[in-house]
Amino acid sequence: MLSKNTEQPFGSGTDVMSRTIEPRETYDDRLNHILEAATRVIARDGYEKATMRAVAKAADVSLAGIYHYFESKERLLFLIQFRAFNSLLNNLKEKLYGVEDPVKQLRLMVRSHVSYFAANMPALKVCSHELESLSGPAYEELRHIRHEYYEQTRNIVDRIALKCEPTNKIECHVATMCLFGMLNWLYRWYNPSAGRSPHGLANLISEQFLTGLLGQSGMPNGEEEATDTPS
Amino acid sequence: MLSKNTEQPFGSGTDVMSRTIEPRETYDDRLNHILEAATRVIARDGYEKATMRAVAKAADVSLAGIYHYFESKERLLFLIQFRAFNSLLNNLKEKLYGVEDPVKQLRLMVRSHVSYFAANMPALKVCSHELESLSGPAYEELRHIRHEYYEQTRNIVDRIALKCEPTNKIECHVATMCLFGMLNWLYRWYNPSAGRSPHGLANLISEQFLTGLLGQSGMPNGEEEATDTPS
DNA sequence: GATATTCGATCGAACGTACGTTCGGATATA
DNA sequence: TATATCCGAACGTACGTTCGATCGAATATC
Structure with a gap:
């Protein structure tokens, strides 16, 4: 009756088009994973005090790896x-x-x-x-x-x-x-x-x-x- | 009837003792002046984003001058x-x-x-x-x-x-x-x-x-x- | 089917900058 | 001279971001 993403802000965000074969479960999942980690870190430390390095650690990716998904x-x-x-x-x-x-x-x-x-x-x-x-x-x-x-x-x-x-x-x-x-x-x-x-x-x-x-x-x-x- | 500092948070705060001759109207006034400037800057920018340089400019003192009144x-x-x-x-x-x-x-x-x-x-x-x-x-x-x-x-x-x-x-x-x-x-x-x-x-x-x-x-x-x- | 090529994903290392703080000296007052 | 006030200049660091390279899997070529 209700759509599925009723209480999850990280459900399939931007449309992923022009992808001939589905990449199993990668890009969007990875993006959401990092976004959730960032949410926890920013909620805990505040935006200015939260560092990209802390987000990287919380998401278990490298610092540079974040910038593959988010420009800033x-x-x-x-x-x-x-x-x-x-x-x-x-x-x-x-x-x-x-x-x-x-x-x-x-x-x-x-x-x-x-x-x-x-x-x-x-x-x-x-x-x-x-x-x-x-x-x-x-x-x-x-x-x-x-x-x-x-x-x-x-x-x-x-x-x-x-x-x-x-x-x-x-x-x-x-x-x-x-x-x-x-x-x-x-x-x-x-x-x-x-x-x-x-x-x-x-x-x-x-x-x-x-x-x-x-x-x-x-x-x-x-x-x-x-x-x-x-x- | 009411004491004077009813609505001003910057009225003579910590006790200033051991001052043999009164410094006319300097130290506490100056301290309050900087504190008020800092309050405006931090309210405007947020604590982490507010810089000591911005406080210095708002208070019209040098950057190092702040540290004469506040240790950090x-x-x-x-x-x-x-x-x-x-x-x-x-x-x-x-x-x-x-x-x-x-x-x-x-x-x-x-x-x-x-x-x-x-x-x-x-x-x-x-x-x-x-x-x-x-x-x-x-x-x-x-x-x-x-x-x-x-x-x-x-x-x-x-x-x-x-x-x-x-x-x-x-x-x-x-x-x-x-x-x-x-x-x-x-x-x-x-x-x-x-x-x-x-x-x-x-x-x-x-x-x-x-x-x-x-x-x-x-x-x-x-x-x-x-x-x-x-x- | 084997090899070459492309491309997305990932990372270590670095770059440039802006920050909080400190230092040594200058000025003025007493 | 002694002391409080103030400042220009610098120090060390931590930050956001970028660069170049590596790896692996899909794709193209033969």
């Missing part, structure tokens, strides 16, 4: 982030397909994100932490995918807000960024192999967020100055 | 984080003093944090983004302060949870980390000089969090499996 260190980082964001986005669209209720959609979005995180911690850590490590066209291309992921989520939040009384003006951008804050901060503290299941955590986050969003009515904001938002 | 690049990062975390913690304790209601305390905590962020964006970005750039004793010392900040907040969350029906088992650690996620992610998107006031944003975050925490009652969790937390 920047290209490595780009591919890691590009594939992870694409998987994240495709997973989301797949899960949302056919569901209409925005509240259910939000629960699915959070569950999808947390599950993907649990299955690909190094990749998502690199995505969360190295957002500004690239520049130029590569950065712009990643920003475009990220924006699409944001738009998908923002759209859900917007439709949830519509279900509330229109008198209750919800700040959807702020709410969406709060949600992304909760999710993108996971890599700092959540260890899926330490007991709590991804689905359990996803439920907690969903309820925390949804109740906070929907329940804003009484506004028990009793404080000194409630002055604000002079924009 | 690591020491620079340590001091930036140490001072910011201490200011954050002292601000919090000051604001909470005399307040008993944990809900009010949480609102004050969020407001204090967001205000500090708005007034010291580079420093807090360095605190949020470079949490793992140090190691050894320096890292441990910072971890200790951070843990104290966490404990203060966690304590508030615990007492809010107690006010709910005890039947409503709130996961306080998860809730606290969600809150820190929202706050620590601010540096990725919030620009205080682009319209929205820190107090306004703090109110939105407080309500989002508090309502989400307190309002969890009906648990409209209607989904397939509500299995979880097998720990």
Whole structure:
């Protein structure tokens, strides 16, 4: 029912054409192998501190051998982030397909994100932490995918807000960024192999967020100055 | 009423002793000047990518001149984080003093944090983004302060949870980390000089969090499996 | 079928550079 | 003279990347 690469960012990336006879299992497998090693090293050390020599050792290839598959260190980082964001986005669209209720959609979005995180911690850590490590066209291309992921989520939040009384003006951008804050901060503290299941955590986050969003009515904001938002 | 260094992390840090005659206004001012420049550069480029030469240029001193005030690049990062975390913690304790209601305390905590962020964006970005750039004793010392900040907040969350029906088992650690996620992610998107006031944003975050925490009652969790937390 | 040729995959070794840090001296203040 | 402040110049190193060669298997030639 679901396509196979739902939770693996390293499944058959660029199309391999014009190859008369299939090379058994070599080029793409080798490329993915190195990319996975690089993901672990960059997640562990950070992009700038991670060295190509460390990646080579982790992938068990020579230093020069890496450059047969990747033209530069920047290209490595780009591919890691590009594939992870694409998987994240495709997973989301797949899960949302056919569901209409925005509240259910939000629960699915959070569950999808947390599950993907649990299955690909190094990749998502690199995505969360190295957002500004690239520049130029590569950065712009990643920003475009990220924006699409944001738009998908923002759209859900917007439709949830519509279900509330229109008198209750919800700040959807702020709410969406709060949600992304909760999710993108996971890599700092959540260890899926330490007991709590991804689905359990996803439920907690969903309820925390949804109740906070929907329940804003009484506004028990009793404080000194409630002055604000002079924009 | 409030002490003077409430919102400035660079106010007279380590004690300067054994100075028979006061050097007018030189050593500490100069040190702070370089430290502020370093904060801006590291916030902009990231710790590993930021060079001592760039710090020197930003502070308008020579490269070697920096080493008259700081023994190493690591020491620079340590001091930036140490001072910011201490200011954050002292601000919090000051604001909470005399307040008993944990809900009010949480609102004050969020407001204090967001205000500090708005007034010291580079420093807090360095605190949020470079949490793992140090190691050894320096890292441990910072971890200790951070843990104290966490404990203060966690304590508030615990007492809010107690006010709910005890039947409503709130996961306080998860809730606290969600809150820190929202706050620590601010540096990725919030620009205080682009319209929205820190107090306004703090109110939105407080309500989002508090309502989400307190309002969890009906648990409209209607989904397939509500299995979880097998720990 | 045997030999020659091509080509992708791989590696050891090196290149050039940019970095953190240090050194010795210069300048100014007391 | 003694000391604090500051700097130009250099040192040693570690990094990303490149080069040239080797190996082996597929392909072409006879």
